Amino acid sequence: MRKITAGLFISLDGVIGEPQDWHFPYFNDEMGAAVGSQLATADTLLLGRATYEGFAAAWPERENGDGEDAGMAKTLGDARKIVVSHQDLDLPWRNSELLKGDLIEAVTALKQEPGDTDIAISGSPSIVRQLLAAGVLDELHLLVHPIALRHGLRLFDEGDPIPLRLLSATPFSTGVLHLIYTSDDTTRTGGYTEATQHLPQDR
Incomplete structure (x- = not known):
């Protein structure tokens, strides 16, 4: 079964909207490698729609240029x-098509298609939310920036909790933290009484 990964730039207070306005000062070789590795395996x-239109307006003309982003554009x-x-x-x-039918059913079918490479999502928070809630997303890659924006579109909206399990955490020299999560099926229980057992007991 093919794996679906999603990558997002996110602020410390959970904002993902308009990243072009705030994340570039933190973009270095470490972040470039993280972004490239997620997309290169797909x-x-x-x-x-919004992410596609933004990409389609920017990347095609860069493909035939001599800039450092020409390889990524191709x-x-x-x-x-x-x-x-x-x-x-x-x-x-080129190579673009419209998804047909129900999102969850269509994505589940995509995962069943033959192939050894991943299916990647970049941005597209509405899709990420729906796939997470349905348990269809395999990996959530968050590049957490050390800035509180205090306004803007956030990744998670109101709804039922979505338990996640941390797969890896990599700090960058810029203070960005690269976190990779997957769904967590573990049933967790406990309250204040159980928590006190883990407090220091020395008086």
Whole structure:
């Protein structure tokens, strides 16, 4: 079964909206490697409408340029891009298609397709929320920036709790923390009485 990973830039207070306005000062080789490794292991991208339109407006023209991002632009251009939208869209970027049918059913079917590479999500928070809630997302990659933005779109909205299990935590020299989570099926119990057993007992 193919694995689905999602990568997001996020502030310390959970904001993911408009990252181009706040995350670039923290972008260094460590972050570039983290972003590149998540996308490089995927031959399929699952994107929401807004993310797709932003990517399609920026990346194709960079592919044939001589900038340092030309390699990434070609990787994204070559990938199969599946766009999640309730609207009929013009999809000008090559290898793009519109997802058909119910999101969870369609993504579950995608995971069953043959192949050894991942399916990657970049941004697209609405999709990430739905897949997390349905238990379909395999890995959530969060690049937590050491800044409290205090306004903006947040990753998690109101709803039922979604337990997660930490797979890895890597600090960067900029103070960014690269966290990778997966779903946690463990049933956790306990309250204040149990917690006090772990407090220092020396008086």
